[in-house]
Amino acid sequence: MVSALQRAKDLEHRYLHELKRREAVEEIFARQKEEIQETKRELDEIHGRHTTNIKSTIKVYEEKLAESRCFIQELQAKYDKLLHERDTALAESEELHQKNKHGARMTVTTQTSDFSLFELQQATQDYDTALKIGTGSFGSVYKGFLRNTTVAVKLLHPQSLQGQLEFHQEIVFLSRMRHPNLMTLIGSCPDAFGLVYEFLPNGSLEDQLSRKKNMPPLTWQMRTRIIGEICSALTFIHSHKPHPVVHGDLNPAKILLDINFVSNLQVSQLPKKYSTRNNTSGTSSYIDPEYLSTGELTPHSDVYSFDIIILRLLTGKSPENITTIVEDAMEKRHLHLIMDTSAGSWPFVQANQLAHLGLRCANLSGRHRPDLTGEVWGLIEPLLKAASHNYGCRRTFVARSDDTYTPPYFICPILQEVMTDPHIAADGYTYEADAIREWLDGGNARSPMTNLRLEHRELTPNRVLRSAILEGRQQQQHRR
């Protein structure tokens, strides 16, 4: 019984103990539940906050995206417009190109003749070597007889050209170069890359100066005229519109002489083939040193080459160091010692002026070389007149036979004729009144004798000389 009671007590005790434990566990559980709910609330709150943030960020980005879409659409529209404009421009350019090509062909056909391959073969007797005049860098030149005209046929090496287009461009260029002192293109033969020129029977100025085939020397009057002609041709090409044409390879081999020894400058727009080394003809001496250092070809470069030609015509010397030789002679007043006497007796005034002109054109800086149209032509024009007065006559400072002796001071330095109305100018020299007036009216401010600036334009009659000339004339008439 006791033990049963005891067991019941134990059980009750255990029950109470278990109950307490359960209550404790339930309390813990309730606390944890509360904590969980608290955490859940906090999480819900955080979640709610984040969601709002994310939503507003998304909204911002959506707005930005919408803006970008608009921008992209605008860009696309602009791009489409540009594409359209480009296509239209390309189509127009192609159309223009076609028109130009057609135009160029028209120019060629309207300004020069087209010759067939057969005609060229016939004209040159099938390119007979006996008719070959010479060979240059771009091809060979033959003498020919075409449509009852003596012509020079230049056959260009196809490999020296970039095809038909370059050949056509050269013809268009040459057909525009019309001037009495430029070599005339008569026509062309595209099938043979042939250019047909007027035939120039007196060879080149180089042939003349080097006295090839024992040709008689050119007189000083002819040389003065050639200088004038080259100046005129250069002025013409330099004033070509829309862009000036620069010869770029001016030398006496490029100046051909017709039956009357009138000069014809050969021009081309094909690339120049200079050789400054191993150049036996000395053409490198004509190349502008400024061009050699800068690589820039300008009309001033032609003025430099023109200068070397002037000095060469004056002295007949080789082009190498010619400026130094002339400069030196001018300084020592020995110009007469280096003049080419085979040209006849150069009148001192002309020679002196040409030498001065040549040296100024040879200035190493292109900018300081004189201008062809104004200054150079202003000097050359009166020289031409003086040379034409003397053309064919042999009147010089030198005395002739005794009975026709004329004192040199009776002769006008400009006209090279005995004066009738001698006048003294500001330089102290006496000239024929009309000649020195014409000189001054032509815009010349320098002395024809000294090339120094004239202090004034006043002329004083030289009465003593005038009566001496009259007396001399009367004495000559008595003697006859």
Ligand SMILES: Nc1ncnc2c1ncn2[C@@H]1O[C@H](COP(=O)(O)OP(=O)(O)OP(=O)(O)O)[C@@H](O)[C@H]1O
């Ligand atoms: N129209 C012409 N009449 C007479 N001879 C000519 C004519 N054209 C050129 N010649 C001569 O034919 C030869 C060859 O001339 P071409 O023009 O082919 O070359 P180049 O001027 O001598 O040299 P490059 O072209 O190499 O500078 C030269 O002796 C030249 O004087």
